[in-house]
Amino acid sequence: MPSDGTGLAASGSTINALFTEALNDPSEISKLAEAGGAFIRQKLRELSFLRKIIPPVMVTKSDCQRSTQHDGLTKIVDIEPDSQAVPLTWRGEPDMSYVDAPRYEIGFFTISSEEYQKTEQELLAYESPVTKIIEENSVKDIQKVEDEKFLEHVDAALAISGNSAAVSDTRVTRNAISQLIKLITADQLKLDCILMTQEDFADVLAWEAVDVGDRVASEITVDGYKYNTLLGYKLITTIKNDIVLPKNIYGFAAPQFFGNFFILNQTKFWINKEANLIRWRSWEDIAVGIANIKAAARIVLS
Amino acid sequence: MASNGAVDLKTKLDILERLTKPVKAGETIPTGTWAVLDANEEFVAVTTKTINGMLVWSGTEQPSSRNTQADPIFGDSTETDISSGGVTVLHGKYRAVVDNTGFDDGESYSIGDGLTVLNGVLTPDTGSDPVVAYVMQPVGADNKLSFRSA
Numbered sequence: 001m002p003s004d005g006t007g008l009a010a011s012g013s014t015i016n017a018l019f020t021e022a023l024n025d026p027s028e029i030s031k032l033a034e035a036g037g038a039f040i041r042q043k044l045r046e047l048s049f050l051r052k053i054i055p056p057v058m059v060t061k062s063d064c065q066r067s068t069q070h071d072g073l074t075k076i077v078d079i080e081p082d083s084q085a086v087p088l089t090w091r092g093e094p095d096m097s098y099v100d101a102p103r104y105e106i107g108f109f110t111i112s113s114e115e116y117q118k119t120e121q122e123l124l125a126y127e128s129p130v131t132k133i134i135e136e137n138s139v140k141d142i143q144k145v146e147d148e149k150f151l152e153h154v155d156a157a158l159a160i161s162g163n164s165a166a167v168s169d170t171r172v173t174r175n176a177i178s179q180l181i182k183l184i185t186a187d188q189l190k191l192d193c194i195l196m197t198q199e200d201f202a203d204v205l206a207w208e209a210v211d212v213g214d215r216v217a218s219e220i221t222v223d224g225y226k227y228n229t230l231l232g233y234k235l236i237t238t239i240k241n242d243i244v245l246p247k248n249i250y251g252f253a254a255p256q257f258f259g260n261f262f263i264l265n266q267t268k269f270w271i272n273k274e275a276n277l278i279r280w281r282s283w284e285d286i287a288v289g290i291a292n293i294k295a296a297a298r299i300v301l302s
Numbered sequence: 303m304a305s306n307g308a309v310d311l312k313t314k315l316d317i318l319e320r321l322t323k324p325v326k327a328g329e330t331i332p333t334g335t336w337a338v339l340d341a342n343e344e345f346v347a348v349t350t351k352t353i354n355g356m357l358v359w360s361g362t363e364q365p366s367s368r369n370t371q372a373d374p375i376f377g378d379s380t381e382t383d384i385s386s387g388g389v390t391v392l393h394g395k396y397r398a399v400v401d402n403t404g405f406d407d408g409e410s411y412s413i414g415d416g417l418t419v420l421n422g423v424l425t426p427d428t429g430s431d432p433v434v435a436y437v438m439q440p441v442g443a444d445n446k447l448s449f450r451s452a
Contacts, residue, residue, distance in 0.1 A: 107365025109387030156371035
């Protein structure tokens with residue numbers, strides 16, 4: 001909710017007027033940019049499902065690697081070396097093993113909003129606040145691409161690992177979820193979270209007392225399903241059914257067994273005014289990689 | 303892999319449009335070559351002469367272009383390319399110098415010659431080809447071609 005600083009909500013047109021007024025003063029532009037930047041980061045944390053599955057790690061240039069082959073930065077991450085133990089007689093000795101741990105490289109790329117432009121006169125004619133426009137047009141777009149690129153990596157990993165199975169259930173059931181759990185545990189990993197669309201989550205609301213017991217069935221009837229876990233696993237739902245397709249339920253191991261999500265510096269917000277034309281955009285530089293492809297699984301409902 | 307000096311742009315970037323789109327999986331489009339959009343709005347290398355070819359300003363050798371999803375632990379199966387940042391091409395009027403990543407150095411060039419694109423690189427217009435650029439300086443001892451966009 002936009003505020004005028006007194007704790008009272010300001011109207012959209014008032015915000016717009018203050019916004020254009022502030023842009024006439026160069027010293028105010030950086031303040032607006034800072035305010036916009038803070039606003040965007042807050043919303044990204046709330047709304048991106050990737051950030052709930054793999055919490056982002058902020059990195060700086062000093063954490064990254066340069067190359068003689070290109071102008072970009074990459075991040076090289078070590079992977080745990082495999083090890084094993086053997087039983088021995090009291091006269092025996094173990095085999096020698098030369099340690100050779102793999103590592104993988106992830107490239108950073110930019111996700112940017114479009115660059116928006118509007119004359120200050122027309123902006124004043126809007127009843128909706130400009131901060132709302134930024135929220136609608138910038139934050140949502142950035143978070144969507146973040147999730148979209150993550151799921152492209154997941155689907156590519158599934159294509160390699162084969163950790164995807166069609167189940168006979170047509171709705172989300174306890175049996176279907178157990179199939180997902182087994183896909184992950186078959187590789188000696190533990191399921192950490194479940195991702196599904198809100199559309200599929202609606203099936204959970206239809207679970208009856210025979211599935212969840214009288215108490216929870218009663219709760220669902222009155223308040224809906226209000227727990228953050230499902231069958232003991234973290235539950236993440238999304239309305240982005242053009243990224244997570246309905247009837248596709250994903251499961252992931254904990255981030256330390258799965259992959260990496262790095263953000264290079266903070267999300268940036270830029271705004272400028274030349275004569276009466278206001279332009280603004282926001283962007284972030286991220287890197288997403290999946291190191292352990294067996295830490296992701298998917299079931300597809302019939 | 304293309305070196306970073308494949309394109310020496312002689313025009314201010316702020317008067318050019320830098321169009322960025324995803325790169326088709328499996329495509330190799332180095333900086334300095336020419337790319338075209340396919341029906342899925344993904345960049346592919348120019349293979350036949352077309353007026354729609356555009357100079358690649360940030361190609362697939364850049365880490366911001368794409369990631370490769372592999373199995374870093376066991377190395378199972380084939381790797382998959384995932385377009386992340388994609389490929390950026392230049393659109394507009396500009397001058398540039400490219401090394402032989404971006405032109406056919408088996409051909410000869412004269413000032414004012416029309417240039418077309420074949421197999422991702424500039425080559426002389428044979429008279430009826432779609433012209434995308436004109437020669438500004440003939441190829442010298444440095445084996446670089448200076449041109450302006452059409």
